Structures are given as C-alpha cells and as structure tokens.
Amino acid sequence: MMSADSILAALTDGIMKEQGAGLTPHDRRQVAEYLTGAPLDANKPRLSPPRCTGEASRFDEAQAPVALGWGHENARFTPEKVAGLKRADVPRLELKWALEFPGAIRARSQPAIAYGAVYVGSQDGTVYALDLHTGCVRWSYRNSAEVRTAIVLETRQTSGGTNSTVTGISRLFFGDMNARVHAVDAKQGKALWSVKVDDHPNATITGTPTFHDGVLYVPVSSLEVTTAADAKYECCKFRGAVVALNADTGTVRWKAHTITEEPKPVRTTSLGTRIFAPSGAPVWNSPTIDAKRGVLYVGSGENYSSPANDRSDALLAFRLRDGKLVWSRQLLAGDAWNVACMMQNNPNCPDENGPDVDLASGTILDTLPSGKEVLLAGQKNGFVYAVDPDAGGNVVWKTRVGRGGIQGGIHFGMALEGHRLFAPISDLKDGHDGRSYDSPPRPGLYALDAATGKPIWSAPAEDDCKGRRFCDPGISAAVTAIPGVVLAGHMDGVLRAYDSETGRVIWKYDSTREVRTVSGATAHGGSFGGPGPVVRDGYIVVNSGYGLYFHMPGNVLLVFAPPQRIAFQDTQSKNCRSMSFARHARIGGTSRSWKAVF
Template identity: 40%
Template sequence: MKIVWAVLLGAAAAWPQDGAALFRQACGDCHRPGGAPRAPLPEALAAMTPASILRSMESGSMRDHAARLTATERDALARHVGKGKLDSTTGYCTAEVRSRTDSSFWNGWGANVGNTRSQTARMAGLTAASIPRLRLKWAFGHPGVAAAYGQPSIVGGRVYLGSQSGAVYALDLATGCTYWSYQAEAAVRGAPTIAAVRAGRYAVLFGDVKANVYAVDAHSAALLWKTRVDEHPAARITGSVVLWEARLYIPVSSIEEASARDPAYPCCTFRGSVAALDAESGRTLWKTYAIPVAPAPLRKAANGTQLHGPAGAAVWSAPAIDAGGRRIYAATGNGYIEPAAPTVNSILAIDMDSGGVVWSTPLGAGDAWTFDCLNRNRSSCAAEAGPDFDIGASPVLARTAEGKRILLAGQKSGIVSALDPEARGRILWQTRVGKGSLLGGVMFGLAADESVVYAGNSDLPSPAPGGLFALRLRDGARIWQAPSAAILAAVTAVPGAVFSASMDGRIRAHASGDGRLLWEFETKRDFETVNGVKARGGSVSGGGPVAANGMLLVNSGYGVLGGSPGNVTLAFGLD
C-alpha cells in the first residue's frame, strides 16, 4: 500500500541545475520501467503541475528524499518534470440547483460503519435488471493531477470528494456542477464523512497525507477545526475517517519504508495508530499505537547507520465499527525493521471508549520489509526480507442471514480471512484468491452481503493478473470467478450485482449469482467535463465504485503502480 511518487537517490555533490540531468541522476533509478514498483513513470509525473511536484519535495511525500537538493535544484527538477496546467474552471451551480436534496446516500468508505460496501435496493436505486441501462451523465475533471483517487461520498443530493492536489469539492449529484472547493494542505485519499457536529451544522470530515484531519462546513466550506494526529514527518492518512456517536476514528499510516531506500536513513521510528477525536472540536480523546513499544536504537547497519525499532504496522484503511460490542476493528501493515512486532499484518480489536487493545489476530507474522530491500547493497532490510503482505483493505464486519457476525480481512497475500469477533478473533476460514505480491492480492477493499463475499485480485506484475471472486460467507467456499484485468480498487455490491473497476480502465458489473457480465464501460479515453477541465481516464485504483439514488460514481486515473494516469470522476445514471 506504500504508494509514493519517487525515491531520490545519489550524492548531492555536483548535481547540475539542469532539470533533465537532475532527473536522470536523482530520479531515473526509480522512475523507469522496471524501477521502483510504486514509482510513477515520467509520463504520469508530467500530468502534474510544477507546483505540485515542488510541494511534494518541500513539504510532502518526498521531503526526506529531496532534502539533499538545494532550493534551486528542486525548482529546476519540478519545472522539468511537471508539465500539467491548472485550467480555469467553470460549471459552478446556480441558485436554482442549490435547493435539491435526497434521502439516499453513500456516506464514507464502506456505505456503512461495518464497511460492507453493500447497498440496499432503496439506497442504491440500482438492481441487476436496471444496470444495463446505465449511461454517462457527467464527467468532472481534476486539474493538474495524474490520479483521481479520492472516493466520493453522496449525501443530501451532493457529492463530496477529495483529490491528489488537496482540493476537496462539493458537487451536485444530478448535474456535476460545483458548489464549492476547499484546499487542504496535501492530497486527500479517503472518502469524506458528512455528519452533524454542532446543532444544525453539518461538516465534511476527512484527512490528508500530512496526517491532518479537517472539519469544514458542508454548505459553505468554512473551516471548523483542523487537528494533526501524528507528528512523525512520514505520517499520513490514507484511509477514510469513520464517525460513530460524535467520535471520529482516524487510521494513521506512513511512507517511512520509502525513506529507507536511502542507505543513510536511520530506519525506522514510525508506528501505525488509530486516534479518536471529538467530532465537534477536533480534540484528541485517545490514540492507540499498533505497536505498543516505542522505538529505540537497535543496532548499526554495515555502513554505520543507526537503526531503530520496533516500527511499522501502518493502519492504511478505514476501521470497522462494532456498535454492539463497543469495539473498532483496524487492520495493520508490515513491519519496517527486524524483528517485526507481533502486531504487524494483524486485525486489532480496540475498545472504542478507552482505546485499549482487546485482542489481536496476526495474519502474517515476521513480515519486515522496506524499500531498502530493493537495493543491491541492503543496509536496513531484514536478513530475510518479508513479502510485504499488508492488510491494506478495510476490515468488513458482515452478518449472515442467520445473524452470525463474521469479520473479514483481505490481504496482499491473496488470502481472504474470516474471523469470529465473538471469540477474540479466532480464524473461521481462509480462502486464497490470488498468488500475492508487493502489489496484491487483495489491495483496497472487499464487499459483502448476507451470504457472499466479493474480492478483487491484483497479482501485479504476474503474467496473468486479475480476477473477481465470489466466496460463500459462512465457509469461504468459492462460488464463482470472473476474468478481469488486475483489480486493486475496492469492489461494491448492490442487489443482484457487484461492481469492479480495474487497472485496464474498465468498469464492470457482474451478476452476483453466477458472475456473468451485465455491463461494461471503458474509461481510458478523453472526456468533456462539466467544469471545463481537460480530462482523461486511465487505470482505476484506490476507492471503488459508489452507488446511491440510481447513480454510480467512479474515479479514473492512477499514474502509479504501473498504471495509466488520468484525472476524471465519472457519474452514470439510468437512461
């Protein structure tokens, strides 16, 4: 899940200020075919603006790696790499449009606090019979970016979504016109949550990749509060925030394992966590680290660099809420340094009132991996590099038709696991849907109804990646498998159908009973947009399709992980 733009290598001495030469010497080792697996290729970087590239180097994801560059060199590199332009935007809503409301919604990551990503017929307004009638209604272009990955939320006839540029938008569901935009400090990857935080005042709640959490007024975009939940320079929020009973639960991840690509980096000191904030004020109520022991000096690498640990166990995804048990369930990623902590690649059950860990179930022990493991001469990598099999997908709290609760986890190993939340996370069954790799397996999300679990498989960069799988909820038995290109994006279920979107840029709907194809749309093309921004679709990853009120919303464009860049949000409705 460690999705990064670059790892800048090489000695600072004698770096020229010519942008092309800088790129070859400082960036070319990663930003090339066969380079770092999560580094975007030059054509993807070119879709971004010079300002976005510079911001990443000075205060964003690449700050540590660009620290050895002078300000002049950073500016030259940004101007060479970033070719995108901020188009002037149009398409703002008129007064006549502003009065529209609707009771159907998809609020936050999983459509509900159990993260099932399964909509009822009333909420979705879509069924297997109606899906073939879906037609493109409007397209919205995100200016100056190479990826569209902030999953939309649909509430009150409005669409709320973030972007790679840090812009957060409120759009009209029916027309795509813009009510307002708000500029966060950094990219917003998760789905916003919309909720009443004060008497009569609704807020849009979200996090950014600088570990800031925001509450902005849902009608005016005025900032209500802002809280930074982790001071580590590599900390970020990639998962969606989750609200329950006036508390906001925040998953905290990092990109420190990318910093470790530099042999001189003193790996590693970040620990994943979940924080609880008061939704009205943004005040931190508690914070629980996935690794309870604070990092300390461990040993020195062969090159003399001081190493630290334990570290890692990033929480990449939205937690699931167990209202009856007063617990939240969070998934963790790999460790960064050996020995890996016992809680890496685990499901944690956390008391929602106190923040105490009630139990944990490991689903891949001993996994220590960083980008240093890709270096020829390793310094901080484990003696036996782990497979990097994070649980990057959000936990899903499902319920069978008979009322039994089952906690589901999808993992980059390619395994879907079912746990018993009533028996301290005892494993009920495990089913393999992919071979597993650095890029998945199951990457961003499962869907589940009362009888079936739906899982998309990536398995990049294998010769035969992909596949959509339906598993029986009660025992994990495979019901059907449908062919597909690599699926990294979360999948979504509605009555009689399941939606997936893949790295080849296609959106598909399959019948939930037997997997037959119901509908398909190619997004990898140019689109005319309602806001006048030049836009094109590409690969689809991260947030998955969102369905509400007879509409289907999907982002297209993902210029990392070998994907095709793009910058468009697409809205489909019934003809």
C-alpha cells in the same frame, strides 16, 4: 506527468516536504519547472468548471447523508432504496458528466453523495461540492496536501433508528497526506477545524476515518517504508496507530499504537547506520465499528525493520472507550520489509525481506444465518479469512483466492451482499519486485460463502491490455455491491458490472478514453486503484486514475446513470406524457408550465 504546481505543492507542504525542506522557495519552484519543462503559470487550467446557480446550487435536506460505505462501515453494499438502481438498470448506464482534476495523475479520494451533491477530494488538495445532476461547482475548498481518503459526511442516529445530520452545521471530514484530519462545513465549504494526528515526518492517512457516535476514528499509516530506501536513513521509527477525535472540536480523545513499545536501536548496518525496531505495522484501512462489543477492528501491515514482531499482518481490536487493545491475531508471522529490499545490497532491507502482504482491506462484520458473527478480512497474500470476534480473533476459516504478492492479492476493499462475499484480486503480471512466485497470477473477482469460505463462483479478469504500458487486468480498487450487481474498477481502466449471482459481466465502460468534462476541457481516466464506486439516487460516481507504482495515470471523476424516463404533466392541457428528462419552456412554439410527476 504531474503539473508544476502539483510538484511545488508536494515539495512545500505535501508528500515530498521532507525532501524540499532544505530548499529555498525559489529552488523548489525551479525544481518543479525543470521536472515538467514548463513554467508554473503554464499549468493553470484554461477552463474551470461552471459555478452552480439557481436550483442546482441548493442543498436538498431531504437527501441527508446515510451511514454506508467507507467512513461508516466496510461492507460496501448499497441497498436498492438508497442506490436508486436495479440490476435491470445497469446495462443501460451511460456517462452523464465528468470532472477533470487539473494537473493530476491520480484520483484517490472516494466521493460521497448527499444533499443532492457529490463531495470529492483531489491530488492538489482541492475538495469539491458538485451538483449531482449537472456537475457544476457549489463550492470548492483548497487544502495544502493531497486528499487520499474518502469524504465522510456526518450522520447522527435518531430515536427512530434513521440517520440524520446533527442540528445546525452539517460537517464533512477527510484526512490528507500530511496526517492532518479536517472538518469542513458541508454546505458552505468553510474550514471548521484541522488537527495533525501523528508527528512522524512520514506519517500519512490512507484509510478513511470512521465516524461513530460523535467520534472520528482515524487510521494512521506512513511512507517511511519508502524513505528507508536511503541507506543512510535510520530505519525505522514509525508505528501504526488509531486516533480517536471529538468530531465537534478535533480534540484527541485517545491514541493507540499497533506496536506498544517504542522503537529502540537494535543494530548498526555496514554503513554505520542505526536500525530501530520494532517499527511499522501501519493501518492502511478504515476501522470497523462493533458497537455491541464496544470495540473497533483494523488490520495492520508489515514491520519496517528486523526483527518482525507479532503486531504485523495482524487483526487488532481496540476498545472504543479508551483505545485499550482487547486482542490481536497475527495472520502471517515474520513479515518485515521496506523499499530498500527492491535494491541490490541495500543494508536497510530487513533480514526477513518481506513478503510485504499487508491486511490492507477493511474488515467486514457479518452475522451468519446461524446467528454467529464473524469478522471477514482480506490480505495481499491472496487469502480471505473469517475470524471469531468473541474468541480473540481465532480463525474460523481461510480460503486462498489469489496468488498474492507485494502488488497482489486483496488491496483496498471487498463487498458483502447478504452472505456472499466478493473478493477482488490484483495479482500483477509483473509485480516489479524481483520475486519469483510458486503459482501464476489469478486477477479477477471471486465470490465466497461468508459462512464457510467455499467458492461460489470465479470471474478471472479478461486481459484487454494489448501491450499498453502499466496496464494490468486485475482489480486493486475496492468493489461495491448493489442488489444483484458488483461494480469493479480494474487496473486496465475498465469499470465492469458483474452479475452477483453468476459473475458474468453485464456492462463495462473504458475510462481511458478521452471525455469532454463539465469545464469544456478533455481528460481521461487510467487504472482504478484505491476508492471504489459510490451509488446513490440512481447515480454511480467513481474516480479513475492511479499514476503510481506502475499503474496508468488519469484525472477524472465519472458520473453514470441510466437514461431517465420521467412522466411530465402539462398543467395547461392536463395531458400526461413520458419523455426523456429535460426542461422545456416552450413546446411546439407555445409557452406552457410543466411539472414532473413521479
């Protein structure tokens, strides 16, 4: 259940702003209190996480951002030097600390790690900078709408080929549910600029903006697909887009729509409601930058209204310089769908009636052993593709690994280690879509050869749901790889680590259990959905909770690491000894000075 203040925020400035527009502030407050059965003041958190002091409050310049993962690239592989973890460390992982998101039922903002801090957004719009080692709060910034994207930290390429922050202010970026992009000072938590990238009332930002060479490339999606459930609503006028912003100022450099022509009235329903087309083709994923070819790649979703056109369920290449469409390759034709199709005899349902199988996962550019480059893509129909970026996206190979469906197939992100591609499959037992499928669901994790598409191994998901409501065994969230390991959060609330050579599970953690958080309050996770784990400096950081679309709610950020064994030197006796990491001012009743020896 959402808290009263979260519902009020949604009706005022958030996802339900359109529905709340006709209500007075008093009415919106009454709605929020009625739905939760509690006054707004009752939802104020009784306990707050501690503020950092001393060393924990310091931002470590030696731990500058690295250009890995969402916001920079989509391969989702973290090398050992950055991860600070080896395969042998993973079975020893233990929970170090947890943060509660008060009043939330979902946690959909992927964290980022830099400067010895964890940066993460939340459902109520709060963005936190937390000490990586303890979870204390260095600063917090309250945005007016839910932050669903990853937090993107600015990097700049130096002449030596390494990434470093721009001189002066260190910036972070994120998008919110109201289609606004924000820049915030990463050290101070102060707003720098904010810009709305689309004026459609249902526009939103789901995919993470990608930072490259001083520009943010922002994918734009929308919730008009749900608004169309109202049979009196004129469906549909939204078109997916990518917007290029100057990262220094937020100024728009260019905007390119997935559908070139503007929607026009094409028919009238039996209720007298006008239908507009072409529409839809939202961009749910983070753009992939191809600096060598001077383009970026995105995948599109379904059309929202009939007739479907050739830009839905397609891969599109836009020129970095000006947003000109270089090529598009439709991977499935005739996909037009909206939520009206889940209702009986709703005239807003397109004639095609789906199947709603977006290209929702970010694409991955891979250079094969032959030297040939391919673009790898996953789709909700359960197919994985390799296409040729030099031949207009011609399909090199395609392999079906899942059954697919509206809540099936590949959702938020694959990972690539070397030339081994890891494809997570959602495939709900009951997609709640009223459809019949020609094959059983195949939830789990699958490894493919990126050069050929041939399966290397399969790891069908174990079903530990035991009848729990909204529990499913599959993997909707993005997966993350480190050398020898793939980390995958399942919809049953269990975070699993797979051996990347064999697919065997080598460690797991049930996030649905209650944990004591850094504030002293208890909280629990739920289904993993959207963001995947982030790994750096020996820590794994991940959100748990996805209380939407028939998934289990939760509201925690979880931080794992193996038990630390650090050599400490007694500067008085000169003896060196190994001990679990701790700070001791007095040993055996004697005051001594200690320092770590790495």
